Amino acid sequence: MPDDEHVMVQVRDGRVEMLAILFERHHVRIYNFFLRLTANRPLSEDLTQELFLRILKYRHTYRGESKFSTWMYQIARNLHIDQLRSRHPEIPIDDLYEEPPCPRSCPAEEAESGQEADLLARAMERLPLRKREVLLLSRFQNLKYGEIAGLLACSVESVKVQVHRSLKELRRHYLDLQGGTR
Amino acid sequence: MNCQEVRKNMPDLLNDGLPADAASKFRDHLLACRPCREEFQELNETWLRLGVLEEEQPGPELRRVFYRRLESYKKELARRQPGAWQQRMARFLPGWPLPAPALRFAAAALIVALGFSAGFFSGAAKKNTSGQLAALNREVDSLKQQVSLSLLSQPSASARLQGLSMTSQLQDPDPALLKTLLTVLDNDPSVSVRLSAVDALYLFADREEVRAAITDSLSRQTSPLVQIALIDLMVALKEKRAAAALKKLLAGNQLIPEVRQRAQSGISQIL
Numbered sequence: 001m002p003d004d005e006h007v008m009v010q011v012r013d014g015r016v017e018m019l020a021i022l023f024e025r026h027h028v029r030i031y032n033f034f035l036r037l038t039a040n041r042p043l044s045e046d047l048t049q050e051l052f053l054r055i056l057k058y059r060h061t062y063r064g065e066s067k068f069s070t071w072m073y074q075i076a077r078n079l080h081i082d083q084l085r086s087r088h089p090e091i092p093i094d095d096l097y098e099e100p101p102c103p104r105s106c107p108a109e110e111a112e113s114g115q116e117a118d119l120l121a122r123a124m125e126r127l128p129l130r131k132r133e134v135l136l137l138s139r140f141q142n143l144k145y146g147e148i149a150g151l152l153a154c155s156v157e158s159v160k161v162q163v164h165r166s167l168k169e170l171r172r173h174y175l176d177l178q179g180g181t182r
Numbered sequence: 183m184n185c186q187e188v189r190k191n192m193p194d195l196l197n198d199g200l201p202a203d204a205a206s207k208f209r210d211h212l213l214a215c216r217p218c219r220e221e222f223q224e225l226n227e228t229w230l231r232l233g234v235l236e237e238e239q240p241g242p243e244l245r246r247v248f249y250r251r252l253e254s255y256k257k258e259l260a261r262r263q264p265g266a267w268q269q270r271m272a273r274f275l276p277g278w279p280l281p282a283p284a285l286r287f288a289a290a291a292l293i294v295a296l297g298f299s300a301g302f303f304s305g306a307a308k309k310n311t312s313g314q315l316a317a318l319n320r321e322v323d324s325l326k327q328q329v330s331l332s333l334l335s336q337p338s339a340s341a342r343l344q345g346l347s348m349t350s351q352l353q354d355p356d357p358a359l360l361k362t363l364l365t366v367l368d369n370d371p372s373v374s375v376r377l378s379a380v381d382a383l384y385l386f387a388d389r390e391e392v393r394a395a396i397t398d399s400l401s402r403q404t405s406p407l408v409q410i411a412l413i414d415l416m417v418a419l420k421e422k423r424a425a426a427a428l429k430k431l432l433a434g435n436q437l438i439p440e441v442r443q444r445a446q447s448g449i450s451q452i453l
Contacts, residue, residue, distance in 0.1 A: 020252065028237055032237050052251075053251060120232065139229065140235075167225045
């Protein structure tokens with residue numbers, strides 16, 4: 001099967017129907033990336049849809065030598081940032097990325113739910129966007145730290161520090177939600 | 183390797199990996215240093231635990247809207263390039279001016295006439311070519327079947343969905359692939375994959391064995407979504423044998439009201 005870069009070069013050069021291959025390969029993972037960032041299913045579907053439209057719109061900017069997934073996640077990040085800006089025009093984007101989010105559910109709901117995956121999803125939601133994003137990119141989107149550094153415009157060392165800190169904070173939230181039993 | 187270097191390298195060991203010699207020094211340090219060992223164990227445990235978060239499937243509308251928009255984009259692209267064939271001609275024949283309309287018409291007539299003559303004199307060659315084309319189509323079909331089978335055996339649900347989507351391009355699936363599709367319909371752990379299997383099997387429902395297997399599968403389904411999809415499919419196929427399967431389904435106590443209602447209306451539509 002042709003690799004993503006080869007397919008994207010063909011899309012760029014006018015065979016736009018080849019985008020279907022990239023859609024089938026990546027849309028579920030991209031949807032889950034948005035879902036973990038936004039915790040909102042309809043919004044994540046809209047963002048996924050919009051991402052593939054943007055790939056079509058900006059296909060001429062794709063350079064064959066760069067990895068397709070890195071380029072795609074750059075567009076995905078920009079889309080998410082645009083969406084944040086439209087919802088909170090008064091707050092600087094860096095603040096939105098650093099602020100701890102409001103807890104999604106009430107303690108009573110949390111007490112009822114003991115499933116590991118559920119607790120972990122809630123613990124993820126408690127991470128500030130910056131930390132959540134770096135974990136999503138490294139753990140679920142299979143990007144190397146060098147690729148993430150390119151995306152976030154920072155050094156590889158900085159990405160590694162963020163991963164380290166994010167995991168520690170995630171563990172803290174997880175144990176907290178679990179009721180400190182571990 | 184000191185504690186600071188070890189801490190700096192911990193994320194590497196989780197994701198990218200370390201070169202063999204560095205990994206060896208890293209492990210030696212962990213064996214000797216309890217605080218670093220405990221910290222790495224905690225990080226590693228959290229990293230591995232994240233694996234319990236399963237990928238969620240988006241709704242089917244996402245795919246439908248994507249393909250609709252892609253088609254619109256293709257049409258719009260074609261509309262915006264009315265002179266595409268002229269550009270191609272210009273590339274092949276640089277410097278050749280386009281002739282006047284009358285001459286263009288005459289040239290077109292000449293090309294058509296030449297085409298007819300060539301077709302008349304090359305009857306034998308044509309038979310040969312169509313034989314080769316048929317063989318090529320069979321080869322492509324066989325290749326697609328192999329890729330579909332391979333994708334359907336993948337642990338990732340999105341890969342299996344891709345495999346199901348590929349089966350829609352097949353002209354003549356072999357019995358092994360059909361058997362795999364039916365196994366997916368009955369046993370796949372993901373509801374989305376089982377739903378897509380219903381859609382994929384619809385394309386091959388002209389085969390007796392597929393219709394019979396779809397009917398039998400109804401009693402084995404536990405997800406209301408898949409039950410409803412199968413009922414709709416059997417109603418669309420006007421499958422008479424399905425009436426008995428639907429009655430059997432209704433006799434059970436564990437149906438949700440939506441499925442019960444759909445099964446009752448299905449029976450009245452089939453009979």
